[in-house]
Amino acid sequence: MLQPIAVAAQEAVFPLGVDEPPLEAGVDSTDPFDNEPATPEDSLGTPQPQAVISEELLPPWDLELQANRQWFESGLQRFVATGDVTLRLAGGRLQADRFEYSPANRVIWARGAVRFQRGNQYLQASLLRYNLLQGEGEIQDVYGVIDLATSPTDLNLDAPLSGTPQGNAAEQQQRLQLRANPPKPGTLVPPASVAPLPAAEPMACPPEIPPLRSRLPGPWALTAWGGQMTDATFGETFVFSGTPRPETLFGLGVTRRLVDADPFAIELDGNVLYHSATLNRRLRYTGGILDSQKDRAVTEAQNFWEGTLGIGIRWWIQPWLSFAAIEGVSLNSALSNYEAASWENSAQFLNYLAAEIAIQFSHQWSAVGRIHHRSGAYGTYSGAEEGSNGYLIGLRYNFGTTAQPPLQ
Known part of the structure; x- marks a missing residue:
């Protein structure tokens, strides 16, 4: 899904704004937000043309990316997007002021008004780094609302989405398993699929907290x-x-x-x-x-x-x-x-x-x-x-x- 972005970047120029932070330099394992040197530019002050991205550099999941500016930096082998960035990944939504993705080590960086939401989970932070292959990362200045009942499913990027054929099949399989092996009373059973995303919310602290679910039986x-x-x-x-x-x-x-x-x-x-x-x-x-x-x-x-x-x-x-x-x-x-x-x-x-x-x-x-x-x-x-x-x-x-x- 990101392939057309890189192709378009070969035929376009992207002048840096007055407050635009320069692209990072260095190896992929470093944090792109530390010690940011200037981007190599030609005499017109525009990024150099980029090469077409090879298939093996594409991310393991489809990434739907929207931003004011986005391009692929061939020197660092990174996707870069700035300005009202919205990334949709495996049914989740990541919003930030700046976003970078390194295909070589499958690492995502996001900075500035970072908000992540998937299912019933909500996190906001100043900086996020996440490794898609290892399934782990780190966040700074974090505030969040975690639903323990659905977190095993919501935080599993391989979990299917509710309403899709895969989600319907997973829900049907779970119903059959629970019917054959009913859980003990009081046991939290995570859903088989991820709930659809609600409308995006602006950065807030604290955000609106989802209502508590009653553990009591029907009224x-x-x-x-x-x-x-x-x-x-x-x-x-x-x-x-x-x-x-x-x-x-x-x-x-x-x-x-x-x-x-x-x-x-x-x-x-x-x-x-x-x-x-x-x-x-x-x-x-x-x-x-x-x-x-x-x-x-x-x-x-x-x-x-x-x-x-x-x-x-x-x-x-x-x-x-x-x-x-x-x-x-x-x-x-x-x-x-x-x-x-x-x-x-x-x-x-x-x-x-x-x-x-x-x-x-x-x-x-x-x-x-x-x-x-x-x-x-x-x-x-x-x-x-x-x-x-x-x-x-x-x-x-x-x-x-x-x-x-x-x-x-």
């Missing part, structure tokens, strides 16, 4: 619940005391994350549960039964619905592990026989409190355990002091996309 979640009620008090449920009683429940839950303040989140939690209770002849508490009937107290079989709605706060201890506490209200479609028999005061509408642990085994799926508690909140609801408790286990599916914060 919406559906949970399938199943569980067992117990005669334990709320405090006893945390140490698994008490005895399971003949009442089961199952249903569905919906969760919506309202605030993402990683590692904390605030959520709206709602559930619809169906209770199925059979005859119970072993009541641990009989506060709602007359003293004369306590010896033969039983609760009859009963089926009813329960709906809960609450606000929860979740703490992500690890990307795969979180704890949550939910506070809200609970409404039964009928007065619970167990609650009416066990406590002096009972009601259909009571306070709801839950403690939950969730283990994420993929970005969308998690296993959930919850302590399910409803009570009168120390007499706040209809004078009721107690209510009922149970254990729930569930399978949760997260979906939706988290809104990205604005550029900082």
Whole structure:
């Protein structure tokens, strides 16, 4: 791609401007920006005609170069470009005031307002030297924004570009590999291709920082619940005391994350549960039964619905592990026989409190355990002091996309 530039340089003259730095002299391994002697010129003050570049001197990748002035210096065997230089290389963009490329040792030099961007990586500096064959270099006065999730791909010049046939093939191959060998939860999997370049930005310090990506799963979640009620008090449920009683429940839950303040989140939690209770002849508490009937107290079989709605706060201890506490209200479609028999005061509408642990085994799926508690909140609801408790286990599916914060 640079061959026509050299050919054109044989038929054109390039007078040096007043502030134009002269071409470098010396061997290719030296920094072209140190000890710059004057360019050999003829009597008219123009660069000498250059020879056509041989095929072996061309760069290992196609270089698309735009600049106010550009030529090939045969004495030093270098491409030189000055003034608003923009170089596109392997899907990346390098901008600078001055650019040189040495085909002999495949080294790029850039100086003055240097900006490099490829994928989600951004660097700006005063000077850059990079060896294309060794894949290493150095930069001075650098400022940058590095995306660790995509850097293995973005900084690999052989990585294909997204949207190209090679990129589509690489993405398809990666999907098949991940399906066959799923990564562990929390593992960063770099993309198979490089994202397209955004519009070029002027030199700035600091530049606009790309928004942080949330590590949390989607903001919406559906949970399938199943569980067992117990005669334990709320405090006893945390140490698994008490005895399971003949009442089961199952249903569905919906969760919506309202605030993402990683590692904390605030959520709206709602559930619809169906209770199925059979005859119970072993009541641990009989506060709602007359003293004369306590010896033969039983609760009859009963089926009813329960709906809960609450606000929860979740703490992500690890990307795969979180704890949550939910506070809200609970409404039964009928007065619970167990609650009416066990406590002096009972009601259909009571306070709801839950403690939950969730283990994420993929970005969308998690296993959930919850302590399910409803009570009168120390007499706040209809004078009721107690209510009922149970254990729930569930399978949760997260979906939706988290809104990205604005550029900082």
